[in-house]
Each structure stands twice: as structure tokens, then as C-alpha cells.
Amino acid sequence: MSSKRSAAPLFAALGDATRLRLLGRLAGGPLSITRLSEGTGVTRQAITRHLHALGRVGLVRHARRGRERVWDLNRKRLEHAKRYLDQISAQWDDAAERLRAFVED
Amino acid sequence: MAVQTPTPNDTMTTDRIEKRVVLRAPRSRVWRALSNAQEFGTWFRVKLDGAFTPGKPIRGKMAIPGYEHLTIELLIERIDPEHYFSYRWHPYAIDPAVDYSAEPTTLVEFTLADVDGGTELTIVESGFDRIPLARRAEAFRMNDNGWTGQIKHLAKYVE
Numbered sequence: 001m002s003s004k005r006s007a008a009p010l011f012a013a014l015g016d017a018t019r020l021r022l023l024g025r026l027a028g029g030p031l032s033i034t035r036l037s038e039g040t041g042v043t044r045q046a047i048t049r050h051l052h053a054l055g056r057v058g059l060v061r062h063a064r065r066g067r068e069r070v071w072d073l074n075r076k077r078l079e080h081a082k083r084y085l086d087q088i089s090a091q092w093d094d095a096a097e098r099l100r101a102f103v104e105d
Numbered sequence: 106m107a108v109q110t111p112t113p114n115d116t117m118t119t120d121r122i123e124k125r126v127v128l129r130a131p132r133s134r135v136w137r138a139l140s141n142a143q144e145f146g147t148w149f150r151v152k153l154d155g156a157f158t159p160g161k162p163i164r165g166k167m168a169i170p171g172y173e174h175l176t177i178e179l180l181i182e183r184i185d186p187e188h189y190f191s192y193r194w195h196p197y198a199i200d201p202a203v204d205y206s207a208e209p210t211t212l213v214e215f216t217l218a219d220v221d222g223g224t225e226l227t228i229v230e231s232g233f234d235r236i237p238l239a240r241r242a243e244a245f246r247m248n249d250n251g252w253t254g255q256i257k258h259l260a261k262y263v264e
Contacts, residue, residue: 084197084233085122085233087197088122088196088197088230088233089122089124092122092124092228092230093124095148095149095228096124096126096226096228098148098149098150099128099135099138099148099149099226100126100128101148102138102144102147102148103128103130103134103135103138104128104129104130
């Protein structure tokens, strides 16, 4: 993983329905590409490409489990992305309440 | 402007934040609070000089305790009287030593609609997927409020 990944477009990597689904499945624990492809209607090759796209921004990592290669979620990375929006979301809640007090007087 | 389906706060959104509130005030009153730069500054807590003009930037010092040293700039995009107001800005631009001007902006949109007993205001801020991750990291440094457990929400949302 390159040290430049801190500046990588993490949110852009998330902006894809298949990738979001992959992250959702990995939320349950590490899985192989075969398992991740099951029931998706998407080829293994396409799944692999999506996993590498997520890997480039540090959202997933691969590891060996016995003879199998599995992919796992980098939870810390995902938390960071979400926490940023939570922060700004809370600021808008505050601003909306100040506006309420201002116009409802 | 197409009004999007509201997004609950506890689901995974990557690009946008959406807030919807009903204010017990007539639409004309809410509109003035949004579109008049001085009234906007009162509740938003920024001291703005001048007026909102589409295509023009407007600057002002923050009036939030602890943030008074910060100047923010709003680039006004569109004003549809009594209905819609939008601007672009640099979200969470809290480090006075950083020049944010070359970075992508987010779009903030306010939309008003009449509802029983008042005015429904929808606030949407979008474009976060273009904000560099290094910048987003500053938000965590400022307020590490122990966010946990969201992976489960994500799973619920995407499955």
C-alpha cells in the first residue's frame, strides 16, 4: 500500500453500487473472491477489479487463510470516511436549530 | 430542483448530507433569513458584509466562539426567490494556515416548500467525494467523538 493513499479519493471509490455491496458482505468477515462473487451476477474478474479499486484507497486488504486468498475490510479506514460526514452533519443540525430559533420568534 | 428521498442520518452516505426540517414560520420569513446576508449571518454565525449575488463570492469572519479567527467565503450560485438558494464553499476549512482555494468545493442547497403549519426547509450539502482524504482527516483531529458501530449500519444499508 503506497504512503500516498492518505490523499486518495476514498469517497470516489465508494461511489459504486457493486463496491458498496462488496463492503456490506465483507462487514460480516473475510471472504474469498469465489464467495464474494456468488449470487452477484458479476464475473470474478469484475469483482477482483472492484476489490483492487477498494484496496487502492485502503478500504479492503487481502490475506491468506490456509490455501485460500481472502479479502477483509479495513474498518478503521471506513470509520474515518464516515466520521467526517458525521461531523459536518452535526454542524448542520446545530445551524438548522439556530435558524429555527431565529425565524420562529 | 428535484427533491431527493430523505436519507436517515445513520446510513452510509458518501457524497451528500441532507437535512429536512419544518419551521413554524411563513415561507417569506424563512426566505429572508436565508437570502438576506445579514440575517443569514445571524443564525449561521458569520459576519457578512454586502449582499448575496449569484456568481459572486462573499466573505466574512466566523462568529462562533473559538472560531472567530476564521474567514469563510461563500460563492453564491443560484437564487430563486422564495424557493431555492445555493452556494459553494470549502467545508470544514478550519486551519487558517491552509490555503483551501485550489481544493474542490461542496455545493450547499436550501429549498423551501409550504407545509401545514409552516415551511419545510431542505438543506443538502453534496460533493464530498471530491474532497481530498487528507483534508477530511482534519475533522477527526478536531473532534474525536468516538464514532463506532457504523459498519453494521453500512451492511444494513447495502444488503
